[in-house]
Amino acid sequence: MSVTPVRIQGGAVSIGGRPVLRGIDLEIREGEFVVLLGANGSGKSTLVRACTGLLPTTHGSLHLFDTPIGRFRDWQRVGYVPQRASAGSGVPASVWEVVASGRLTRRRLLRPLGRVDRRAIDDALETVGLADRARDGVSQLSGGQQQRVLIARALAGEPELFFLDEPNAGVDVENQQALADALRALHARGSTLVTVLHELGPIAPLTQRAVVLSQGRIVHDGPVDAAPGTVAAMLTGHVHHHGETDVAVTFAPQLSAPLDTPPEEAR
Amino acid sequence: MSLHELLTYEFVQRALIAAVFTGFAAPAIGTYLVQRRLALMGDGIGHVAVTGVALGLVTQLSPTWTAVAVAVLGAVAIELVRERGNVNGDLALALMFYGGLAGGVLLTGLGGQSAARLQQYLFGAITTIGRDDLIATMVLAAIVVVVGVGLSPQLFAVSHDVDFARVAGLRVRYYNLLVAVLAAVSVTVAMRTVGLLLVSALMVVPVATAQQLTTSFRRTLGVAMGLGVVASVGGLVGPAMVPSSTVVAPGPAIIMVALACFVLTWPIGSWTRRRARRRAPFTDSAPQVHEAAESHPHRHAAGCGHVAVVHHDHVDYVHDGHRHAAHGDHYDEH
Ligand SMILES: Nc1ncnc2c1ncn2[C@@H]1O[C@H](COP(=O)(O)OP(=O)(O)OP(=O)(O)O)[C@@H](O)[C@H]1O
Numbered sequence: 001m002s003v004t005p006v007r008i009q010g011g012a013v014s015i016g017g018r019p020v021l022r023g024i025d026l027e028i029r030e031g032e033f034v035v036l037l038g039a040n041g042s043g044k045s046t047l048v049r050a051c052t053g054l055l056p057t058t059h060g061s062l063h064l065f066d067t068p069i070g071r072f073r074d075w076q077r078v079g080y081v082p083q084r085a086s087a088g089s090g091v092p093a094s095v096w097e098v099v100a101s102g103r104l105t106r107r108r109l110l111r112p113l114g115r116v117d118r119r120a121i122d123d124a125l126e127t128v129g130l131a132d133r134a135r136d137g138v139s140q141l142s143g144g145q146q147q148r149v150l151i152a153r154a155l156a157g158e159p160e161l162f163f164l165d166e167p168n169a170g171v172d173v174e175n176q177q178a179l180a181d182a183l184r185a186l187h188a189r190g191s192t193l194v195t196v197l198h199e200l201g202p203i204a205p206l207t208q209r210a211v212v213l214s215q216g217r218i219v220h221d222g223p224v225d226a227a228p229g230t231v232a233a234m235l236t237g238h239v240h241h242h243g244e245t246d247v248a249v250t251f252a253p254q255l256s257a258p259l260d261t262p263p264e265e266a267r
Numbered sequence: 268m269s270l271h272e273l274l275t276y277e278f279v280q281r282a283l284i285a286a287v288f289t290g291f292a293a294p295a296i297g298t299y300l301v302q303r304r305l306a307l308m309g310d311g312i313g314h315v316a317v318t319g320v321a322l323g324l325v326t327q328l329s330p331t332w333t334a335v336a337v338a339v340l341g342a343v344a345i346e347l348v349r350e351r352g353n354v355n356g357d358l359a360l361a362l363m364f365y366g367g368l369a370g371g372v373l374l375t376g377l378g379g380q381s382a383a384r385l386q387q388y389l390f391g392a393i394t395t396i397g398r399d400d401l402i403a404t405m406v407l408a409a410i411v412v413v414v415g416v417g418l419s420p421q422l423f424a425v426s427h428d429v430d431f432a433r434v435a436g437l438r439v440r441y442y443n444l445l446v447a448v449l450a451a452v453s454v455t456v457a458m459r460t461v462g463l464l465l466v467s468a469l470m471v472v473p474v475a476t477a478q479q480l481t482t483s484f485r486r487t488l489g490v491a492m493g494l495g496v497v498a499s500v501g502g503l504v505g506p507a508m509v510p511s512s513t514v515v516a517p518g519p520a521i522i523m524v525a526l527a528c529f530v531l532t533w534p535i536g537s538w539t540r541r542r543a544r545r546r547a548p549f550t551d552s553a554p555q556v557h558e559a560a561e562s563h564p565h566r567h568a569a570g571c572g573h574v575a576v577v578h579h580d581h582v583d584y585v586h587d588g589h590r591h592a593a594h595g596d597h598y599d600e601h
């Protein structure tokens with residue numbers, strides 16, 4: 001019997017007393033590649049943060065690998081790339097050190113890094129194309145390069161269930177392709193991937209399922225090309241927006257318009 | 268007095284041992300405070316610890332241990348306020364700091380203790396350290412160093428990116444409290460050496476210096492600990508070498524040595540950073556437009572005096588703010 005990496009039933013999340021997500025029913029099966037879509041502020045990051053245990057659910061239940069999240073301890077199975085986190089801090093840290101911290105889930109206390117750990121770190125750096133910058137200070141890298149460091153950090157932990165919150169933000173096309181290749185390899189190995197995106201780009205051919213959020217609810221859950229009009233077109237890359245057709249503008253209003261039958265609310 | 272003579276005195280030996288242990292321990296935990304951008308936390312704990320010392324003086328208990336107890340309580344309280352992250356947290360900390368300092372001074376007076384006794388703790392009195400205090404200092408400093416270095420992967424991750432550490436399954440809260448407690452312990456360790464009012468400097472200044480020289484966290488930690496020892500031993504021994512007509516207190520001298528190290532390395536740091544930036548390869552591909560550089564007789568080559576930077580598949584030379592790339596018989600602007 002296979003396990004279900006993520007199962008949310010009737011989930012609701014509040015931030016500071018303000019309800020942000022409501023009536024979330026979502027089941028992500030083993031080996032799926034799901035993309036989370038929605039306008040700015042629709043709750044994508046909040047959903048990811050709830051799934052990684054960073055935010056508590058106020059209603060409903062949330063299971064990771066069939067374990068209620070409160071009792072879940074197998075964190076080495078979960079990888080997380082936060083949205084727009086800066087890789088820098090008050091003290092210099094090298095690229096290698098930040099990526100190495102991704103191995104912590106698999107290290108025992110007070111044990112040095114083993115050969116397997118080092119290989120995983122090197123592989124992760126190779127994947128994001130930063131192997132030659134390993135010794136450099138993270139704060140000397142550009143924003144897109146820092147984003148790639150954070151992706152490598154998550155890759156280094158070799159998780160089975162991967163949450164990426166806009167991994168492509170600020171990353172150029174060439175490296176988006178490299179990331180897509182890395183995700184394809186992970187997926188082929190049987191990993192489950194959940195990624196928040198605004199544009200699919202090179203990731204498009206990999207995904208099987210799109211979950212679209214709007215104002216804190218799931219308004220679409222199904223194949224990518226069956227997602228509401230513009231969304232599907234945009235995702236598969238047929239719409240090239242130049243200047244006047246800004247993503248956020250085409251996205252937000254048209255999303256709810258074609259959906260005359262919103263899904264049932266949980267409560 | 269020669270160094271050799273000096274070392275025959277038992278109180279000098281004790282002071283030296285205390286200086287070495289303190290020098291190692293204070294920056295070991297200071298690095299994590301700086302990483303969290305809490306460079307002044309040591310100062311705050313130091314203020315709170317004044318009350319602890321006063322309690323010890325008044326109740327005739329060991330001021331070292333009462334200071335440890337009060338500083339740990341204060342540090343935990345500070346951490347809990349910080350964790351809440353509310354707007355008034357800042358103010359709550361200020362109240363605690365000044366309450367700690369004022370309370371300590373007041374208590375000392377009320378208890379009929381002389382201000383001079385308290386002064387030993389405020390500005391340090393390393394040469395008066397007794398056997399028991401020395402042992403306490405050594406044990407506490409060793410704990411700080413062992414935990415600070417041994418758990419460095421975990422503490423680094425927690426201080427670097429809390430969310431990531433949480434998803435990695437680390438008990439972020441315990442680690443935060445651990446850092447707070449260790450900070451309190453090293454404050455009390457450094458109390459006898461540099462004094463509560465200057466404690467934070469020994470925790471933070473070596474870290475600031477080390478940062479000038481390194482780009483990695485582990486190396487910053489190591490170099491800072493080394494510099495801490497250099498400063499505390501230098502500040503202790505240095506004044507003893509000057510003619511004895513002037514009195515130089517070791518505590519402030521230690522901090523001045525630490526600051527001097529910073530002042531010395533700062534230009535080196537900014538020079539190496541500049542150099543690294545100038546020599547970093549340009550990873551973008553060669554420009555699409557062809558723009559010939561103004562004609563100039565100079566031939567760029569290895570060792571021509573211009574910085575050579577790898578650019579894609581060739582080498583650019585940085586010339587007067589431009590990048591010149593050889594192209595046939597002329598140079599292109601890249
Ligand atoms: N720290 C916070 N405090 C209060 N409200 C918040 C906080 N973070 C998010 N919100 C609210 O929660 C809602 C969802 O935010 P979320 O970050 O999940 O959006 P998102 O879909 O990820 O948007 P984006 O595309 O900009 O990343 C927004 O309305 C936002 O105002």
Ligand SMILES: [Mg+2]
Binds near residue numbers: 044045046
């Ligand atoms: Mg977001």
